[in-house]
Amino acid sequence: xxxxxxxxxxxxxxxxxxxxxxxxxxxxxxxxxxxxxxxxxxxxxxxxxxxxxxxxxxxxxxxxxxxxxxxxxxxxxxxxxxxxxxxxxxxxxxxxxxxxxxxxxxxxxxxxxxxxxxxxxxxxxxxxxxxxxxxxxxxxxxxxxxxxxxxxxxxxxxxxxxxxxxxxxxxxxxxxxxxxxxxxxxxxxxxxxxxxxxxxxxxxxxxxxxxxxxxxxxxxxxxxxxxxxxxxxxxxxxxxxxxxxxxxxxxxxxxxxxxxxxxxxxxxxxxxxxxxxxxxxxxxxxxxxxxxxxxxxxxxxxxxxxxxxxxxxxxxxxxxxxxxxxxxxxxxxxxxxxxxxxxxxxxxxxxxxxxxxxxxxxxxxxxxxxxxxxxxxxxxxxxxxxxxxxxxxxxxxxxxxxxxxxxxxxxxxxxxxxxxxxxxxxxxxxxxxxxxxxxxxxxxxxxxxxxxxxxxxxxxxxxxxxxxxxxxxxxxxxxxxxxxxxxxxxxxxxxxxxxxxxxxxxxxxxxxxxxxxxxxxxxxxxxxxxxxxxxxxxxxxxxxxxxxxxxxxxxxxxxxxxxxxxxxxxxxxxxxxxxxxxxxxxxxxxxxxxxxxxxxxxxxxxxxxxxxxxxxxxxxxxxxxxxxxxxxxxxxxxxxxxxxxxxxxxxxxxxxxxx
Amino acid sequence: xxxxxxxxxxxxxxxxxxxxxxxxxxxxxxxxxxxxxxxxxxxxxxxxxxxxxxxxxxxxxxxxxxxxxxxxxxxxxxxxxxxxxxxxxxxxxxxxxxxxxxxxxxxxxxxxxxxxxxxxxxxxxxxxxxxxxxxxxxxxxxxxxxxxxxxxxxxxxxxxxxxxxxxxxxxxxxxxxxxxxxxxxxxx
Numbered sequence: 001x002x003x004x005x006x007x008x009x010x011x012x013x014x015x016x017x018x019x020x021x022x023x024x025x026x027x028x029x030x031x032x033x034x035x036x037x038x039x040x041x042x043x044x045x046x047x048x049x050x051x052x053x054x055x056x057x058x059x060x061x062x063x064x065x066x067x068x069x070x071x072x073x074x075x076x077x078x079x080x081x082x083x084x085x086x087x088x089x090x091x092x093x094x095x096x097x098x099x100x101x102x103x104x105x106x107x108x109x110x111x112x113x114x115x116x117x118x119x120x121x122x123x124x125x126x127x128x129x130x131x132x133x134x135x136x137x138x139x140x141x142x143x144x145x146x147x148x149x150x151x152x153x154x155x156x157x158x159x160x161x162x163x164x165x166x167x168x169x170x171x172x173x174x175x176x177x178x179x180x181x182x183x184x185x186x187x188x189x190x191x192x193x194x195x196x197x198x199x200x201x202x203x204x205x206x207x208x209x210x211x212x213x214x215x216x217x218x219x220x221x222x223x224x225x226x227x228x229x230x231x232x233x234x235x236x237x238x239x240x241x242x243x244x245x246x247x248x249x250x251x252x253x254x255x256x257x258x259x260x261x262x263x264x265x266x267x268x269x270x271x272x273x274x275x276x277x278x279x280x281x282x283x284x285x286x287x288x289x290x291x292x293x294x295x296x297x298x299x300x301x302x303x304x305x306x307x308x309x310x311x312x313x314x315x316x317x318x319x320x321x322x323x324x325x326x327x328x329x330x331x332x333x334x335x336x337x338x339x340x341x342x343x344x345x346x347x348x349x350x351x352x353x354x355x356x357x358x359x360x361x362x363x364x365x366x367x368x369x370x371x372x373x374x375x376x377x378x379x380x381x382x383x384x385x386x387x388x389x390x391x392x393x394x395x396x397x398x399x400x401x402x403x404x405x406x407x408x409x410x411x412x413x414x415x416x417x418x419x420x421x422x423x424x425x426x427x428x429x430x431x432x433x434x435x436x437x438x439x440x441x442x443x444x445x446x447x448x449x450x451x452x453x454x455x456x457x458x459x460x461x462x463x464x465x466x467x468x469x470x471x472x473x474x475x476x477x478x479x480x481x482x483x484x485x486x487x488x489x490x491x492x493x494x495x496x497x498x499x500x501x502x503x504x505x506x507x508x509x510x511x512x513x514x515x516x517x518x519x520x521x522x523x524x525x526x527x528x529x530x531x532x533x534x535x536x537x538x539x540x541x542x543x544x545x546x547x548x549x550x551x552x553x554x555x556x557x558x559x560x561x562x563x564x565x566x567x568x569x570x571x572x573x574x575x576x577x578x579x580x581x582x583x584x585x586x587x588x589x590x591x592x593x594x595x596x597x598x599x600x601x602x603x604x605x606x607x608x609x610x611x612x613x614x615x616x617x618x619x620x621x622x623x624x625x626x627x628x629x630x631x632x633x634x635x636x637x638x639x640x641x642x643x644x645x646x647x648x649x650x651x652x653x654x655x656x657x658x659x
Numbered sequence: 660x661x662x663x664x665x666x667x668x669x670x671x672x673x674x675x676x677x678x679x680x681x682x683x684x685x686x687x688x689x690x691x692x693x694x695x696x697x698x699x700x701x702x703x704x705x706x707x708x709x710x711x712x713x714x715x716x717x718x719x720x721x722x723x724x725x726x727x728x729x730x731x732x733x734x735x736x737x738x739x740x741x742x743x744x745x746x747x748x749x750x751x752x753x754x755x756x757x758x759x760x761x762x763x764x765x766x767x768x769x770x771x772x773x774x775x776x777x778x779x780x781x782x783x784x785x786x787x788x789x790x791x792x793x794x795x796x797x798x799x800x801x802x803x804x805x806x807x808x809x810x811x812x813x814x815x816x817x818x819x820x821x822x823x824x825x826x827x828x829x830x831x832x833x834x835x836x837x838x839x840x841x842x843x844x845x846x847x
Binding site: 060343389393394395396397398431449456458459460461473474475476479481482 | 687688689690692693694695696699700706707708709739740741742743
């Protein structure tokens with residue numbers, strides 16, 4: 001017979017005002033298996049804990065039931081306390097008589113009766129508890145950061161500065177991300193390149209950072225502290241070990257390709273650096289367009305290169321590396337508004353630009369060297385219309401969410417136009433202006449005072465007439481239709497997750513929300529973690545974000561990674577699934593249902609009568625299993641059980657209440 | 660306290676929205692509907708205003724407006740609406756309600772009758788006759804005169820009526836439609 005001790009907490013008046021702890025303790029003494037019961041004002045306090053420890057020693061208790069608050073609150077506290085006693089920390093049960101009883105009831109009689117029931121259930125479960133032991137797994141002291149935008153750059157630098165090795169991978173030929181494309185950043189209007197390129201250089205030069213551009217993740221296995229990541233290095237056709245980045249190869253390339261970095265506003269050769277300040281500052285060949293690689297003729301760049309860096313035979317290389325932590329920082333892209341908004345011309349009108357196209361236009365390093373001119377005829381616009389919420393807040397055609405940064409960069413665009421082309425008329429069509437952020441409202445206010453005309457209403461239609469763009473909408477504050485003859489229109493389009501985020505999150509086993517953004521473990525309390533241990537996130541891959549928020553989140557995620565890598569080994573929870581091999585038929589239902597890819601089929605030697613056979617059974621990876629229990633309900637033979645929540649334990653609880 | 664009249668209005672409005680399958684709070688008043696509405700210039704209550712009235716519970720303003728009679732049902736507003744609010748549906752239902760409540764404007768009623776008579780006669784609309792009869796009966800005989808030469812010279816309107824092959828069939832369709840109370844022509 002087990003010797004169970006029941007300890008009823010008053011929680012000051014939190015419990016005691018609705019539940020009578022003395023009567024609960026008295027009733028507990030009558031439950032079979034209970035050797036001792038007591039109550040105290042604050043069980044979690046030092047004297048309360050001492051009282052439990054004394055009782056364990058004096059009464060020779062082997063299991064403990066504490067009737068108090070939610071286990072989420074203090075189960076850890078009491079487990080820690082039990083570590084110093086003869087009782088195994090997992091021989092503890094918490095009966096939640098606060099959140100699930102005293103706080104939600106008013107009738108003291110009934111609440112007390114319910115508290116007794118809850119205690120009886122916990123006692124029954126405790127009688128079936130078995131000692132469990134934590135194990136430890138080693139930690140590979142190296143982090144992988146996926147994505148080389150400002151989030152990935154910041155996180156990689158923070159982790160590396162803390163003394164840990166970091167590999168930063170980026171699928172483009174250069175790091176820098178979207179921030180490298182921008183001209184100025186709100187609300188301070190400091191030049192984007194001036195604050196981001198030094199960080200890019202730091203990444204390239206940091207002794208703890210291995211930078212791998214033109215790389216993609218192709219496979220992930222393992223678990224927290226011990227990931228094995230397969231990476232594909234895409235063929236660059238240029239030997240970066242030898243190349244000095246002199247740029248001679250680019251000068252004579254006969255191919256002209258639309259520049260992705262300049263958002264289609266200019267062209268680039270087939271051998272190219274993404275932009276002049278690229279890191280690494282070395283070119284790659286675009287195999288889709290290179291004449292030598294496509295047709296076998298040309299080879300001019302090879303002849304020009306003084307160091308012989310060009311290798312047309314280069315191929316994709318795959319390799320695998322171990323990592324202890326993974327940080328997703330894959331960022332965003334802009335929606336393809338042309339395909340969605342026929343009423344805005346669907347991309348037919350050259351002078352209707354996206355926000356990023358305007359950023360390139362106004363950028364001193366852009367195709368027009370910072371002169372704001374119409375792409376169609378190169379003339380300066382006299383009237384500009386800025387349309388906000390294109391694709392955002394539009395559940396029918398675009399996205400239902402607000403893209404958060406557009407109100408501010410729309411104001412910034414208006415400011416830049418008024419600054420560079422004084423006398424220009426700028427109309428901003430908006431539904432709401434949202435400026436929550438330090439200095440943001442002041443910036444918006446200043447833009448209005450600069451002369452930008454804010455018109456409340458969503459543009460309904462844009463059409464061309466005599467070389468001008470007629471923007472038709474309603475001024476909802478006047479209740480009138482308005483038409484603006486504009487020379488240039490800027491559409492502030494919605495952000496959406498980067499291409500390939502589905503594949504990457506599937507490889508990592510990380511969840512996405514309804515809009516495909518990477519899902520954080522808890523929106524408030526665990527905002528930079530995913531529900532997969534050891535996988536963290538930062539920046540716009542989690543949801544639309546501006547630069548200050550992205551950088552803050554990147555540093556926060558880096559702190560979490562550093563915390564993990566600082567451990568040489570880590571404890572795993574023993575409350576995980578366990579397989580009874582004799583019962584397991586190897587059907588694999590659990591393999592498919594496990595959200596953490598923790599279960600796999602393993603071949604074992606067995607006997608069938610007198611014959612030796614080989615058969616497959618489920619095998620649980622202790623590092624990956626999070627103890628959710630999905631597999632136990634999927635298991636047809638009942639071979640899987642969740643330690644600490646075994647079917648027998650839960651049935652015992654049910655019996656205690658119902659029989 | 661709400662007055663009896665307010666309660667009655669609210670019930671009628673709820674019924675109207677239910678019939679039209681429109682949820683008033685789907686609309687966040689962006690104005691994209693009105694911005695692109697080809698008739699908005701002539702409306703006393705713009706399409707966005709109609710939705711606003713459903714939100715503040717002002718049924719009266721909707722049924723008394725000229726908007727519900729001017730809407731051509733082109734559906735441009737719904738097509739562009741970010742929340743798919745079907746304003747033409749709402750307006751269509753509001754027409755029935757306005758008729759029930761006795762708010763049909765005299766000229767709307769005349770136009771409706773002239774139009775139907777036209778269809779009964781030719782199986783399709785004869786625009787010249789429609790415009791002529793309507794203007795006469797609504798006591799504004801000269802209102803469209805300035806546009807007539809342009810319309811005629813650009814063949815936008817013809818002098819002679821076109822007869823459909825099966826006018827009797829069309830008449831049977833009208834008769835049948837009139838039997839269904841939900842499809843009754845407004846004003847009857």
